[in-house]
Every structure is written in C-alpha cells, then in structure tokens.
Amino acid sequence: MNTKKKWTLKSVALHLGVSNATVSNAFNRPDQLSKQRRNDILAACKELGYFGPNKAAQSLRRGTSNIVALILPDSVQYMVSDPVASSFIKGVAGVLEQHNVSLLLYSGSSDNLLDIVDFVDGFICYGNPRNSNIVEHLAQINKKIVTVDFDLADCASVNIDNQQAAFDLTNQSLKTPTEHIAIFGLRLIEQDLVCRVYDQNQLNAEKNSIAHKRLSGYLRAISQHGLAINGERIWNIPESSSEFATMAAKEALSCSPRPELIICMSDVIAIATIRQAQAQGLKIPEDIRIVGFDGTQEGQSLQPRLTTVHQNSVDKGIRAAELFLAKKRVKENIDYQILVGQSG
Amino acid sequence: MNTKKKWTLKSVALHLGVSNATVSNAFNRPDQLSKQRRNDILAACKELGYFGPNKAAQSLRRGTSNIVALILPDSVQYMVSDPVASSFIKGVAGVLEQHNVSLLLYSGSSDNLLDIVDFVDGFICYGNPRNSNIVEHLAQINKKIVTVDFDLADCASVNIDNQQAAFDLTNQSLKTPTEHIAIFGLRLIEQDLVCRVYDQNQLNAEKNSIAHKRLSGYLRAISQHGLAINGERIWNIPESSSEFATMAAKEALSCSPRPELIICMSDVIAIATIRQAQAQGLKIPEDIRIVGFDGTQEGQSLQPRLTTVHQNSVDKGIRAAELFLAKKRVKENIDYQILVGQSG
DNA sequence: CTGTTAGCGCTTTCAC
DNA sequence: GTGAAAGCGCTAACAG
Numbered sequence: 071m072n073t074k075k076k077w078t079l080k081s082v083a084l085h086l087g088v089s090n091a092t093v094s095n096a097f098n099r100p101d102q103l104s105k106q107r108r109n110d111i112l113a114a115c116k117e118l119g120y121f122g123p124n125k126a127a128q129s130l131r132r133g134t135s136n137i138v139a140l141i142l143p144d145s146v147q148y149m150v151s152d153p154v155a156s157s158f159i160k161g162v163a164g165v166l167e168q169h170n171v172s173l174l175l176y177s178g179s180s181d182n183l184l185d186i187v188d189f190v191d192g193f194i195c196y197g198n199p200r201n202s203n204i205v206e207h208l209a210q211i212n213k214k215i216v217t218v219d220f221d222l223a224d225c226a227s228v229n230i231d232n233q234q235a236a237f238d239l240t241n242q243s244l245k246t247p248t249e250h251i252a253i254f255g256l257r258l259i260e261q262d263l264v265c266r267v268y269d270q271n272q273l274n275a276e277k278n279s280i281a282h283k284r285l286s287g288y289l290r291a292i293s294q295h296g297l298a299i300n301g302e303r304i305w306n307i308p309e310s311s312s313e314f315a316t317m318a319a320k321e322a323l324s325c326s327p328r329p330e331l332i333i334c335m336s337d338v339i340a341i342a343t344i345r346q347a348q349a350q351g352l353k354i355p356e357d358i359r360i361v362g363f364d365g366t367q368e369g370q371s372l373q374p375r376l377t378t379v380h381q382n383s384v385d386k387g388i389r390a391a392e393l394f395l396a397k398k399r400v401k402e403n404i405d406y407q408i409l410v411g412q413s414g
Numbered sequence: 415m416n417t418k419k420k421w422t423l424k425s426v427a428l429h430l431g432v433s434n435a436t437v438s439n440a441f442n443r444p445d446q447l448s449k450q451r452r453n454d455i456l457a458a459c460k461e462l463g464y465f466g467p468n469k470a471a472q473s474l475r476r477g478t479s480n481i482v483a484l485i486l487p488d489s490v491q492y493m494v495s496d497p498v499a500s501s502f503i504k505g506v507a508g509v510l511e512q513h514n515v516s517l518l519l520y521s522g523s524s525d526n527l528l529d530i531v532d533f534v535d536g537f538i539c540y541g542n543p544r545n546s547n548i549v550e551h552l553a554q555i556n557k558k559i560v561t562v563d564f565d566l567a568d569c570a571s572v573n574i575d576n577q578q579a580a581f582d583l584t585n586q587s588l589k590t591p592t593e594h595i596a597i598f599g600l601r602l603i604e605q606d607l608v609c610r611v612y613d614q615n616q617l618n619a620e621k622n623s624i625a626h627k628r629l630s631g632y633l634r635a636i637s638q639h640g641l642a643i644n645g646e647r648i649w650n651i652p653e654s655s656s657e658f659a660t661m662a663a664k665e666a667l668s669c670s671p672r673p674e675l676i677i678c679m680s681d682v683i684a685i686a687t688i689r690q691a692q693a694q695g696l697k698i699p700e701d702i703r704i705v706g707f708d709g710t711q712e713g714q715s716l717q718p719r720l721t722t723v724h725q726n727s728v729d730k731g732i733r734a735a736e737l738f739l740a741k742k743r744v745k746e747n748i749d750y751q752i753l754v755g756q757s758g
Numbered sequence: 759c760t761g762t763t764a765g766c767g768c769t770t771t772c773a774c
Numbered sequence: 775g776t777g778a779a780a781g782c783g784c785t786a787a788c789a790g
Contacts, residue, residue, distance in 0.1 A: 076556070078783055089761050094785065103759065119554065125532035126474045127783035130766050135470075137529060145503045145519070159489045163521065172529040175489075175519030177507065185481060185516040188469035188767095189533045210463065212420070422767055433776050438769060447775065471767035474782050532783095 077120035086114055097122050129189065137172045138394060139190045141204065143197035145177040154366060154383050158196060158218070161387020169395055183207045194218065194390050216394045218386060221278050226399045228390045230406040232280050235379045236287025236363070240333060243361050243377065243414050244295045248331050251297065252322045253288055253304045254315065254343065256335035257281050262308040264317045268301035281335065284363065288333055303329065307339060315342035323350060323358075330358060331414060337362035337369040337378055344372065344413060359414035365407070375411030382406075421464035430458055441466050473533065481516045482738060483534045485548065487541035489521040498710065498727050502540060502562070505731020513739055527551045538562065538734050560738045562730060565622055570743045572734045574750040576624050579723045580631025580707070587675055587705050587721065587758050588639045595641065596666045596673035597632055597648045598659065598683050601625050606652040608661045612645035625679060628707065632677055647673065651683060659686035667694060667702075674702060675758060681706035681713040681722055688716065688757060703758035709751070719755030726750075 083090040088111065095102040096111040115122070129135040140162060142155070159175075166173050174190065176183075178199030184207065192214030199205060208215055209222065217227040258281050259265075259272045267273065274281065285304075292299055303325075305318045315334070319342065322329060334340035340362030344354060352358050354374050362369055365380025386404055393402060427434035432455065439446040440455040459466070473479040484506060486499070503519075510517050518534065520527075522543030528551060536558030543549060552559055553566065561571040602625050603609075603616045611617065618625065629648075636643055647669075649662045659678070663686065666673060678684035684706030688698060696702050698718055706713055709724025730748055737746060 079785095080783075089759095091762085091785085092760065095759090098785080107759085121528055121531075121554070123785085124474075124783050125529060126470055126479075127532075127766090128785075129533075130468075130470045130474055130768090130782090131784050131786090133766075135533075137533075142519075145500065145507070156489060159521070163489070163524070167525070170526075172526050173521065173524065174530065175486075175521065177503070177517065177519065180507070180517065181511070182514070182516050184465055185469060185479075186518065187465075188471075189473075189479075189481075210465070423769095424767075433778090434768085435770080435776070435778095439775095442769080451775085467769085468767050471782090472769075474766090474784090475768045475770085477782075 077115075077118055079123055082115060082118060082120045085118070086111065094123065126189075134191050135189055136170065137174055137190045138166065139174045139176045139186060139193050141176045141178055141193055141195040141199055143178045144200040145179060154364070155196070157383035158387040158390075161384040161389075162194060162391045163387075165388050165391035165395070171395075178204060180204070187211055187213065192216075192394060194394055195220075195222070196390075214394060214397070216390050218390050220280060221401070224399065226393045227401045228386055228393060229280070229401065229403055230379075230381050231403045232283035233287040233290075235406045235408075236284040237291045238287075238408050239361060239363070239377070239379050240288050240291035241294075242408050242410060243331055243333065243359060244291060244297075246331075246355075246359065248295075248297065248359075250327050250329045250331075251292060251299050251303060252325070252329035252332045253285065253299065254318055254322075254332060254334040254339050255281055255285055255304060255306055256310055256339065257308060258285065258304070258306045261306070263306065264308065264314050264321075265306055266302050266321075267304045267306050270301065284335055307335075310336040310338045312338065312342040312345075315339040316346050319343040319346035323347060323352070328358065332358065332360045334360065334362050337364040337366040337376060340376055340378065340413070341369060341372060344374075344376070354413055361414040365409055370409065370411070372411075372413070374413045376409070377411040377414040378409050380407045380409045421459075421462055423467055426459060426462060426464045429462070430455065438467065470533075478535050479533055480514065481518055481534045482510065483518045483520045483530060483537050485520045485522050485537055485539040485543055487522045488544040489523060498708075499540070501727035502731040502734075505728040505733075506538060506735045507731075509732050509735035509739070515739070522548060524548075531555055531557065536560075536738060538738055539564075539566070540734075558738060558741070560734050562734050564624060565620075565745070568743065570737045571745045572730055572737060573624070573745065573747055574723070574725050575747040576627035577631040577634075579750045579752075580628040581635045582631075582752050583705060583707070583721070583723050584632050584635035584677060585638075586752050586754060587677070587703060588635060588641075590675075590699075590703065592639075592641065592675050592703075594671050594673045594675075595636060595643050595647065596669070596676045597629065597643065598662055598666070598676060598678040598687065599625055599629055599648060599650055600654055600679035600683065601652060602629065602648070602650045605650070607650065608652065608658050608665075609650055610646050610665075611648045611650050614645065628679055651679075654680040654682045656682065656686040656689075659683040660690050663687040663690035667691060667696070672702065676702065676704045678704065678706050681708040681710040681720060684720055684722065684757070685713060685716060688718075688720075698757055705758040709753055714753065714755070716755075716757070718757045720753070721755040721758040722753050724751045724753045 079093050080090050083093045096108045163173050179201050183204050195217045197219045215225045217225050221227050307314045340360050344360050362376050362378035365378050369376030423437050424434050427437045440452045523545050527548050539561045541563045559569045561569050565571050651658045684704050688704050706720050706722035709722050713720035
C-alpha cells in the first residue's frame with residue numbers, strides 16, 4: 071500500500087521543476103534563495119516524503135558528517151558506574167546538540183571500529199576501552215580524538231588532577247594517626263594478576279597513566295606524614311571488579327601487622343574491600359579504614375559511607391565536548407571534591 | 415612528523431601498480447584473485463596505512479552499511495534499568511558480531527535521528543524512545559525496524575506474551591483471597607493524566623498496545639476468580655515514574671473500601687506505590703498487596719521483595735537481532751517468569 | 759536566483 | 775586476472 075518512491079535531490083528537483091542546486095540550497099543554505107521560495111520547496115519535499123539530502127552522500131562529498139562517536143568503556147561496565155556515565159553523556163550531548171552535532175554511542179568492547187570511522191568526524195573516548203584494539207586503531211586513525219579519564223599520545227584529554235586528588239584524599243585520611251598503610255592499585259603493572267608490586271621497576275611503562283599519577287599522590291602524602299610504605303604493601307589489581315578486589319583484600323587483611331588504612335584506586339575496589347573486612351568481623355573505621363576513588367552512588371549509599379574522591383561528571387562531559395569542537399589538543403584538568411564519609 | 419598521506423583505493427592501486435578493481439577485490443571478494451596475490455596486496459596496504467575501502471563511499475555505492483542502530487529508551491533511564499538493558503545489548507551484540515554487523519547505540523532522547531538514518535541499515539528499538547519524534551520518524555523511514563517491548567505498525571517485534579503474563583501474575587496474586595482490587599495502568603488512555611478510566615471507550619485507540627494486553631490479562635484472571643472490577647478502580651498513569659505513581663497511590667489508598675491488591679503495570683510504579691503505602695503506615699502484604707511488572711533489580715532487592723513478571727533479557731536481545739537479520743516481519747513472543755516475592 | 763558540471767571514493771559490470 | 779567507465783546522491787564553483 072505504501073507507494074514509497076525513493077526520492078533523491080535530483081528527482082525531487084525534476085519533479086518540482088527547479089534546479090537541483092536550488093533544492094540543495096533550500097536545505098543547506100537559506101541565504102541563497104528567498105524565504106518564500108525556500109518554504110515552498112521545503113513544504114513540497116515534506117509532502118512528497120523527501121526528508122532532505124542523503125547524509126551518506128553529503129558526508130562523502132563534504133568530508134564531514136557532523137557525527138561524533140562516544141566510545142564507552144564497555145557496554146556493561148558502563149552501566150555499572152551508572153549515574154556517573156549517565157551524567158557524563160548528558161554533558162556531552164548538551165554541548166553537541168547546541169552545535170547541531172549528532173552523538174553516537176559505541177561500545178568499548180566492540181571489535182570493528184573501522185566499520186564506523188568513515189561515518190564520524192571523530193571520537194570522544196570515555197575511559198580506557200575494554201577492547202584494546204580500539205585504542206590501537208584510534209592511534210592510527212587521523213581523526214579528532216578527545217580522551218577522558220585516560221591519556222593517549224597527541225590527543226586532547228579531560229582528566230582530573232589525579233596526583234593532587236590522590237594527595238588530598240590521603241592527607242584527609244591521615245588526619246587519623248596511622249602506622250600501617252596498604253594501597254590497592256588499579257593496573258599498576260602490565261600483568262593481569264592480583265599481586266604485590268615489590269619492584270617499582272615493574273611499574274607499567276606508561277608513566278603518565280592514571281594509576282601512576284594516583285600512586286605518586288598517595289606516596290607524596292604518606293611521606294609528608296613521615297610515614298613509609300614498601301612494595302609488599304602495594305597491590306596490583308588488574309581490573310576494577312569485586313572479584314579481584316576481594317582476592318587482594320583477603321591477602322591484605324591477613325597481613326601482620328594488619329594495615330589500619332587501605333587506599334583503593336576505585337570505589338568498586340574499596341566497596342568490595344569493606345565488605346570483605348566486615349565479613350571478617352572487622353569494624354570500620356575502628357579496626358580498619360578504607361578509602362576509594364570515583365565518588366560513585368553506591369559508595370555514598372553504603373554503610374559506612376565511603377570516603378573518596380568525586381568528580382563532576384556533567385562538567386566533564388561538557389569540557390570533553392567543547393574540547394572536541396575546538397581544535398585544541400590540550401590536556402585539561404577539571405575540579406574534584408574529597409567526599410568525607412565514615413569509612414576512612 | 416606524521417606523514418599521513420590520505421590513501422584511497424585508487425591511489426593505492428596506482429602506487430602498487432595494479433588495477434583498482436584488484437585492490438577492491440582483495441578486500442571484498444577473495445575468490446576473485448589468487449590467495450598469494452591477495453595477501454601481497456593486503457600486506458602492502460597495511461604497510462602503507464590504508465585500512466580498506468572508505469565505508470562511507472562503500473555504503474553510498476552499495477546502498478548498505480552493515481551497521482545497525484540500537485535505539486535506547488533514553489540514555490538515562492537506560493542505565494537505571496541496569497542489568498536488564500545491559501543483558502539485552504549483550505544478546506544483540508553477540509548475534510550481530512557473528513554476522514559481522516556493527517552495532518551503534520543511539521539515545522532515545524536525541525532529536526536528530528535523520529542525521530544517522532542514511533548511515534545504517536536499520537534499527538532495533540529497545541522500548542519506547544523517550545523522544546516521541548523518534549517513533550514518528552521511524553514510521554516514515556523505509557528501513558528495517560525491529561521493536562522490542564512495544565509495537566509499531568508493520569514492524570517486526572519482540573515481546574513477551576503480555577496478556578498471558580499478566581494473567582499468570584494475577585492468578586498468583588489471587589491465591590490469597592481478595593475482594594477489592596485496583597489496577598494501575600500505564601498509558602491506558604491518550605491523555606497525559608493520572609485519572610481513573612471510568613469509560614472503557616476512552617481506552618487508547620491502539621488495541622494492540624502493551625497496556626491493553628496486560629489489562630485484558632488482568633481482567634481475565636479477575637473474572638475467572640469470580641471477581642469484578644470497574645473503571646473507578648482502574649487508574650491511568652501517563653508515564654512510568656515515581657511521581658505519577660505516587661499520585662495514583664494516594665488516590666487509591668484513600669478509597670473506601672481500600673483495595674487489598676494493587677496490580678501495577680511496571681515495577682517502578684509498584685515500588686513507588688509500596689513506598690507510599692508504607693509511608694501511610696500500612697503493612698505489606700498484611701494490609702495491602704502490590705505487584706509489578708518487569709522484574710527489575712530494584713524490585714528484587716526491595717523489602718518486601720516485589721512479586722512481578724521477569725523476562726530473559728539476553729534471549730530477548732538474541733531474538734531481536736535474529737529477527738533483524740532475517741527479513742521476516744513477525745511479532746515474536748519470548749518466555750517470562752513469575753517472580754513470587756513477599757509484596758503480593 | 760538558476761542550470762551545468764566535476765568529483766567525493768567506491769563497486770561492478772563489461773570486454774579484453 | 776586487468777583496465778575502463780558508469781554511477782551511488784550529493785555539493786560547490788561557475789557562468790548565466
């Protein structure tokens with residue numbers, strides 16, 4: 071029943087008895103024809119069921135598509151971080167919308183980034199994609215890229231000042247007199263293992279990694295308090311998951327002397343550690359204090375409320391989008407807050 | 415430093431001293447040349463930094479892109495439903511990947527669907543998009559569409575058997591002797607109001623809507639138990655939100671005689687109703703029983719645990735993707751489970 | 759304001 | 775296997 075003729079700019083122009091340039095202009099360059107004429111043409115197109123120039127052709131011709139892809143860390147993990155990612159997207163979407171740029175979400179666990187590169191003007195990459203091929207491809211591609219919460223050579227990025235934030239958080243925690251400290255690092259070394267980082271030389275080659283920055287912030291605060299920590303009290307956790315964190319927690323809690331403070335590089339890790347400590351009958355913060363990083367909802371509704379670092383995600387999204395639209399390849403830092411809960 | 419020459423099929427062919435048809439075939443039609451030759455060409459391309467034919471041009475020429483867009487209900491709401499949406503995406507992604515089709519996520523609150531239509535082969539639409547323009551556009555577009563959890567004329571869809579599920583759930587609830595029942599329907603009528611549906615003729619024109627199917631399931635079970643319910647005990651709720659649900663709950667709970675069972679068309683509605691009942695000092699299930707629909711995480715971690723209908727989301731994703739790839743315009747039903755909690 | 763035209767990068771005949 | 779050529783649907787430059 072649906073007599074869907076497939077209209078093209080050309081066929082529409084022919085049908086309307088005007089030149090195709092005129093139809094094109096009606097859609098793209100209002101200043102090139104009279105208001106009246108433009109409205110007539112637009113109305114006629116609507117009537118016919120022609121919704122405007124084919125974007126694929128337009129993009130081929132122009133070399134730009136007005137679409138940017140937001141690469142999520144992982145369609146799953148993404149959802150776990152819940153309001154954080156959601157706020158970030160909102161921030162990005164708001165700015166792009168104002169500039170009439172469309173936003174596409176791409177799962178960081180997908181494997182065929184090449185299938186979409188040619189359709190977008192560039193990428194905003196939110197956190198390190200789970201699938202490492204993606205980063206590899208990204209590095210080879212010659213398109214505008216903004217990374218968020220991690221760094222990529224030659225690309226603009228939005229981060230918090232991880233070093234300073236880690237420093238501030240640790241200082242906060244060390245207001246309570248402390249002797250023994252443990253650190254649960256996230257991807258401090260290359261190996262996908264839960265283990266201690268005895269040898270600082272093992273540390274991941276990428277000196278600018280988030281993990282490094284946070285670690286050096288922790289260490290700076292610790293040494294300013296006249297304390298020390300060595301490798302046998304620094305754990306590597308390969309992925310921010312409860313499972314790995316629980317493994318490390320079991321190890322750390324059975325150490326003698328038991329740490330009085332565990333500094334974790336993510337809320338997920340901290341929460342799992344708190345649960346493990348509680349399962350062992352330890353009281354928080356009396357017996358042991360545990361702090362996180364991220365400021366997730368879950369940490370803030372936990373009993374005891376998690377002491378952690380929180381960042382303004384909407385703002386982060388806004389900055390990332392603005393950075394994308396501007397052409398500057400700068401590395402930007404945004405604000406953070408230390409959330410003081412009862413956990414540490 | 416980065417001498418990034420922009421390679422095209424043509425320039426590569428010229429550079430390699432072969433015809434462009436050969437290069438094209440090397441990438442797209444392995445059977446058209448010898449294995450040796452193909453490997454040589456592919457290797458040479460990799461060396462040069464040519465990653466294959468430009469997809470935009472390819473898509474323009476072929477008329478297909480091997481990309482499908484998954485329209486999310488809303489980038490925010492999407493995250494709230496957490497493991498459900500996540501599982502669904504996983505199901506979809508798994509199937510598409512097997513067929514080398516790329517998946518794009520599109521926020522249901524975006525406003526420029528037209529910007530991407532020409533880049534994708536079609537849409538899987540997961541739940542009613544928040545922005546109603548999207549559905550409107552979708553209806554006009556001449557592309558393959560599969561809807562999930564709702565129906566669109568002439569489109570394939572994946573749903574549970576809403577009628578039967580509603581019937582089963584109600585039967586379960588009516589194992590407890592009941593006299594007075596209320597129903598909180600979701601979009602039963604066109605008007606965006608919280609109100610009672612005195613007149614069955616008001617009911618939304620779309621006879622196949624989910625709301626209708628569920629309602630008729632409820633009613634069938636109710637009448638089989640020798641009970642009756644009239645319009646003054648059937649509420650319309652325009653949107654699955656706590657706010658609207660709370661409004662309806664206040665009305666219903668102040669009715670005399672007070673309903674002993676409230677059947678809600680979504681978990682969100684049921685949870686808000688439970689909260690309102692508890693705020694009024696009512697005990698659940700002793701004073702009043704409340705059941706939902708969806709089987710969300712939140713409902714299952716609620717005290718009392720929600721009695722509701724749950725569906726297998728991974729499977730739903732798989733079916734949706736398969737339906738998309740097959741060309742059939744069928745409406746499919748998938749399994750569901752009645753989750754028996756303490757709420758009803 | 760209109761009409762003509764080249765060409766964005768590719769695929770796919772077709773004849774060799 | 776190759777090379778030539780048409781054309782997917784469009785934009786932008788140019789001449790009228």
